[in-house]
Amino acid sequence: MGALAVDKGEMSEFRGDNMIKVSKLSKIYSIGEVKTIALDNVSFQIDKGEYVAIMGPSGSGKSTLMHILGALDQPTSGQYILSGENVSKLDEDQLADIRNRKIGFVFQSYNLLPRTTTMQNVMLPMSYAGIEKEKKLETAKKYLEMVGLGNRLLHTTNQLSGGQQQRVAIARALVMNPAILLADEPTGNIASAQAEEIMSIFEKLNNQGHTIVMITHEPDIAKHAKRIIHIRDGKIEKDEKIKH
Amino acid sequence: MQDIIETIIEGFQTLTLNKMRTGLAILGIIIGIGSVITLISLGQGSQKSIEDQIQSLGSNLLTVSPARQSSGGIMGAQGGSTSLTLSDAKKIEEKLSTTLISKISPEYSSRSQIIAGRNNTNVSIIGVYPQYADIKKITMSKGVFITERDNSSISKVAVLGPTTATDLFGEIDPIGKTIKAGNQTLKVIGVTVSKGGSGFNNPDDMIYVPLTTAQKQIFGKTNLTSISIEAKSKEIMVQAQDEIGYLLLSEHKLTSPEEADFTIMSQSDLLSTVSQVTGTLTALLGGIAAISLLVGGIGIMNIMLVTVTERTREIGLRKALGAKKKTIITQFLIESILLTFIGGIFGMIFGLTASFVISKIMNLSYVISISSIALAIGVSSLIGIVFGLYPARKAANLQPIEALRYE
Numbered sequence: 193m194g195a196l197a198v199d200k201g202e203m204s205e206f207r208g209d210n211m212i213k214v215s216k217l218s219k220i221y222s223i224g225e226v227k228t229i230a231l232d233n234v235s236f237q238i239d240k241g242e243y244v245a246i247m248g249p250s251g252s253g254k255s256t257l258m259h260i261l262g263a264l265d266q267p268t269s270g271q272y273i274l275s276g277e278n279v280s281k282l283d284e285d286q287l288a289d290i291r292n293r294k295i296g297f298v299f300q301s302y303n304l305l306p307r308t309t310t311m312q313n314v315m316l317p318m319s320y321a322g323i324e325k326e327k328k329l330e331t332a333k334k335y336l337e338m339v340g341l342g343n344r345l346l347h348t349t350n351q352l353s354g355g356q357q358q359r360v361a362i363a364r365a366l367v368m369n370p371a372i373l374l375a376d377e378p379t380g381n382i383a384s385a386q387a388e389e390i391m392s393i394f395e396k397l398n399n400q401g402h403t404i405v406m407i408t409h410e411p412d413i414a415k416h417a418k419r420i421i422h423i424r425d426g427k428i429e430k431d432e433k434i435k436h
Numbered sequence: 437m438q439d440i441i442e443t444i445i446e447g448f449q450t451l452t453l454n455k456m457r458t459g460l461a462i463l464g465i466i467i468g469i470g471s472v473i474t475l476i477s478l479g480q481g482s483q484k485s486i487e488d489q490i491q492s493l494g495s496n497l498l499t500v501s502p503a504r505q506s507s508g509g510i511m512g513a514q515g516g517s518t519s520l521t522l523s524d525a526k527k528i529e530e531k532l533s534t535t536l537i538s539k540i541s542p543e544y545s546s547r548s549q550i551i552a553g554r555n556n557t558n559v560s561i562i563g564v565y566p567q568y569a570d571i572k573k574i575t576m577s578k579g580v581f582i583t584e585r586d587n588s589s590i591s592k593v594a595v596l597g598p599t600t601a602t603d604l605f606g607e608i609d610p611i612g613k614t615i616k617a618g619n620q621t622l623k624v625i626g627v628t629v630s631k632g633g634s635g636f637n638n639p640d641d642m643i644y645v646p647l648t649t650a651q652k653q654i655f656g657k658t659n660l661t662s663i664s665i666e667a668k669s670k671e672i673m674v675q676a677q678d679e680i681g682y683l684l685l686s687e688h689k690l691t692s693p694e695e696a697d698f699t700i701m702s703q704s705d706l707l708s709t710v711s712q713v714t715g716t717l718t719a720l721l722g723g724i725a726a727i728s729l730l731v732g733g734i735g736i737m738n739i740m741l742v743t744v745t746e747r748t749r750e751i752g753l754r755k756a757l758g759a760k761k762k763t764i765i766t767q768f769l770i771e772s773i774l775l776t777f778i779g780g781i782f783g784m785i786f787g788l789t790a791s792f793v794i795s796k797i798m799n800l801s802y803v804i805s806i807s808s809i810a811l812a813i814g815v816s817s818l819i820g821i822v823f824g825l826y827p828a829r830k831a832a833n834l835q836p837i838e839a840l841r842y843e
Contacts (some may be wrong), residue, residue, distance in 0.1 A: 264756060265838045294760020303840070307453060318439045320758040340746040366482065366755075 194342030199366075210273070210370055211403045212238040212261065213379065217270035219256050219426075230256040231267070232426035238372075238405065243398040245414035246407045248423035256425065262374050264295060265289045275371040288409045292320050300377035303359040304349040304364075310336060311345050315363045321368060335363040339393060355386030362393060366402075375406040379413055391416045447771040454676070458775065461739040465779025466534060466786055468729030469816055473787025473808045475725045478794060481719025484801040486714060490707050492631060495536075496670055497571065498677055499706070500524075500663040501700045503763040512592055518659035519697040522647075525663050527687055536676040539666040541568040544650045548644060551616040552604035559600050561617060561643045562651025571666050572639065579611045579626030586646040590653060590767075598630045603641075617643070620653050632799070673702050680768055685702060730816070733823040734777070740772050740827035751831050752839025764832040765825075772824025780816025784809060805827040 219231040230253045238244055247393060248254040259265035260272060264287075265281050273277045275296055280288065291297075304313045314332040323331075336342060339359040349357055365373055374396070379387035395416065398404050408414050415434060422430040451458045496671045502520045507838060525542035526778045533540070547560035568574070573670060577598065601610050601624075603824055610624045622645060651657050667676040677700050684698055716749070744751070759767075788804060797804045 259837050261755070264840075285762075288755060288758050288760045291756055295755050299753075299840070303749065305750060305753070308449075317757045319439070320754075320760075320763060322439065323437065326830075368758075369797070 209240045210237050211240045211242070211270075211275055212236075212405070213273040214261075215271045216258065217267045217272060218257075219253070219260065219265075220268045220291075222318055223428075229426050231260070232423040232428070233270070234423075234428055235270075236421060236428060236431065238403065240403055241392070241398070243266045243402050243404045243416075243418045244356060244406070245417035245420045246415050246423060247406065247411070247420055252421045253421045254407050254409075254427040256426075258374065258405075260377055261290050261372075261405060262277065262295055263287045288320075290396050292317055293368055294371040296368065296370040297367050297376035298358065298373065298378045302361045302381070304357055306350055309346050309348055310341060310352070310360045310363075313360055314367055315347060317364060332363070332368050333356070335366050336360070338366075339363045353386070354382045355389055356387075357384060358390055359393065361392070362397075366397070371403065373404045374401055375404065377408055378406060379408075379410070387413070395420050437828050440766075443767055443770050444774070447767065447774050450771060451774060453713075457707050460777050461736055462779040464732030465729070465776050465816055465819065466732075466783040467730065467782025468725070468732035469780050469812050470790065471725040471814060472727050472815075473784060474791045474794070476718060476811075477782055477787065477791035477803055477805070477808060478798075478800065479522035479714065479721050480803040480805060481791070481795045482798075483711060483714035483718060484803055485799075488705060488709060488801065489631075490710065492573065495703050496667045496673065497703045498665040498666065498667060498673070498680065499701045500662070500680065501699050501701070502659070503697055505554050518657075519656065520660040520663065522660060524684060524687055526658065528663070528665065528683060531683055532676070532679055536668060536672055536679055538668045539571050540662040540838040541565055541782060542647060543568065543662045543677045544647055544655065544659070544840060545661050546650075546655055548654070552599070552605065552613065554612075555604045555606075557603045559597075559603075559641055559643055561645060561650060561654060563645050563646055563647035563654075568644070570662065574631075574639070575629045577629045578609070579624070581626055581628075582644055582646050588647045590648045591621060591646055592649060592653065593646065594623045594624040595623055595628060597628055597638070597640040597642040597644075599638065599641040600643055601627045615643070615658050617645075618654050620649075622649075639823065645723050646652050649714065649824045665804035670738050672705075677702055680689075713738035716760070729819065731778070735817040736772055736775055736819065737823040737827060740824055741830070744768065744827045744831045746841040748834060748839045750760065750836050755776050755834070755836040756840060759830040765828045768828035769821060769824045770832050772827070773820035776816040776820035776823075777813070780812045784812035784814065787812070793828070 214237070215235045217231055217234045218229070219230045222231060224431060227428065234257065246254050246257060253347055256265070260267050262272070263282075267280055270280065274290065277290065277294070279287070307317070311329070311332050315328045318328040318331060333342070333345065336345060338361050338382055339361055341356060341363070344356065349360065351359065378394075379390055382390065391413065394404055394406070398418075404415070404417075406417060414420050418436070419431070419433050421428060421430075466709075494780065500520065502518065514678050522542055525540055528537070529540045541564060543562055543564055545560050547558060549556060549558050549560075564582055565587060566581060566583055574581065579595070581595055582593070585591070596604070596610060604610065604615060605613060610627060614621050614625050614626060616622075628639070628644075652724070665676070665680065667673050679692065681700055685693065685696060688697060690696060754764060787808065792802055
């Protein structure tokens with residue numbers, strides 16, 4: 193797997209297998225006269241196939257980082273390159289395109305469309321990409337089977353348990369074959385037995401070569417990753433590799 | 437195209453989730469479109485009824501009526517002059533009957549209370565010569581019309597319109613019965629065939645008497661209230677109108693047309709005047725109904741704004757998954773267009789049904805215009821776009837992180 197990617201200026205700028213390359217990233221919120229620094233000159237790299245947990249207490253800036261990594265928000269300064277594309281200078285619609293093609297989101301509260309079937313939910317990103325119907329059905333079915341919900345294709349989302357709903361969300365995150373899987377507290381709303389199930393899916397995906405970035409504040413969950421980036425006060429506090 | 441169809445199906449599903457709210461929003465549009473169509477259709481129907489009625493009187497018809505009279509700059513009341521006399525009519529007949537006109541009918545009409553036994557009614561009594569029936573295409577269902585002899589002998593006879601006959605005598609045959617007009621007793625000698633009409637000057641609600649009887653016996657007047665003239669052909673109408681005008685000017689010893697104490701209306705003048713009036717009325721009614729359509733549109737906007745707020749998280753999610761601004765706008769616009777379009781279709785059905793029923797009750801012509809249907813579909817969709825655009829833009833402009841955090 194990729195080497196430790198702490199920015200000490202010694203890493204090559206031109207490494208071919210960088211999936212995420214963040215340099216001197218800052219995010220400052222100004223409300224009137226008051227300026228809050230959420231991210232302060234953060235730099236790191238994540239290679240293809242890595243499984244990274246970003247940890248930190250609330251208010252540490254990890255959510256802000258997640259939003260920027262997810263192309264949901266733009267940094268105040270600094271650069272973010274995602275699989276070769278400079279995301280920091282894009283407009284709204286271009287960001288939407290990046291999110292659609294390169295990022296698979298898994299949210300804490302699943303964020304599935306209510307009263308629609310699991311198939312419809314999983315097909316949604318493909319609809320935005322303009323993929324034709326047969327291909328959508330086939331792909332959605334394939335990924336739902338992969339997360340073990342092959343027998344729940346036409347269930348509406350409110351008929352499923354929390355763990356099942358999160359597995360639908362994972363299937364949805366995967367259908368566009370994204371560059372990274374970005375999970376924000378993926379087990380936060382799920383009972384522990386089912387949380388283990390979600391974690392084992394992540395592990396399997398990582399073994400298949402998927403790059404996973406997971407934001408969490410639970411050490412038990414974070415330890416499933418192969419690398420943990422600790423954030424505090426908008427700065428990287430520690431970047432450690434976990435041996436399994 | 438496939439996307440649009442999918443979005444329409446999806447929008448339809450979303451709308452069925454909250455049937456009560458959807459129904460109420462649609463109801464506003466149904467009432468709006470329905471009332472516009474009903475009122476326009478009724479307006480056009482009554483316009484057509486009036487026009488048909490005028491047309492049925494014959495297209496070669498000229499009507500001479502007294503106009504306001506000015507004496508030394510003092511204007512008299514419109515139509516209130518007594519300038520038109522039987523000798524004018526005789527002069528016109530004498531000078532122009534060989535060249536321009538085929539029939540001429542001098543008339544005196546006024547309203548009066550009529551009594552027959554225990555019944556009474558207030559109707560127009562019109563004093564006529566027999567030519568009147570020819571010019572106005574009146575036919576008899578019973579008995580005979582006023583004759584030349586009735587006029588020369590000032591007979592106290594009357595012919596009733598069918599409505600008047602029913603009002604005064606009900607189911608009883610009125611022939612041979614008597615009616616009282618003022619202090620005169622008249623014998624009923626005939627009943628005319630219904631021409632189908634309503635309102636003022638309804639030919640079915642009239643009493644015809646000899647002109648001499650009307651002038652001398654009933655009202656004690658010597659002037660005429662109108663002269664109806666049939667031109668020999670449609671082509672010479674304008675010429676006839678001019679010739680009659682000049683003849684009457686010289687008869688009345690007037691020098692310029694500005695001083696004329698009479699007006700000559702052709703059937704087409706009348707038709708265009710009436711069409712103009714009823715057209716304005718129709719537009720006015722449609723305009724009033726359009727206000728309710730506007731209110732319906734505002735209702736749609738309100739519902740769509742509520743929907744956008746309720747679905748903030750959903751919008752955030754859709755944007756996170758790659759929906760562009762245009763996609764979100766399209767989604768919400770399609771929902772609002774669906775609302776107004778469905779409202780438009782039902783409104784059209786409602787409007788056409790209501791105008792059919794009302795025109796039957798009011799005995800008007802029933803006009804379905806293609807424009808009403810185009811209006812229902814076009815205007816309702818347009819309302820969907822106009823009133824849906826603001827909520828849709830509001831949805832599209834939501835920031836994905838803000839929207840995802842929204843509780």
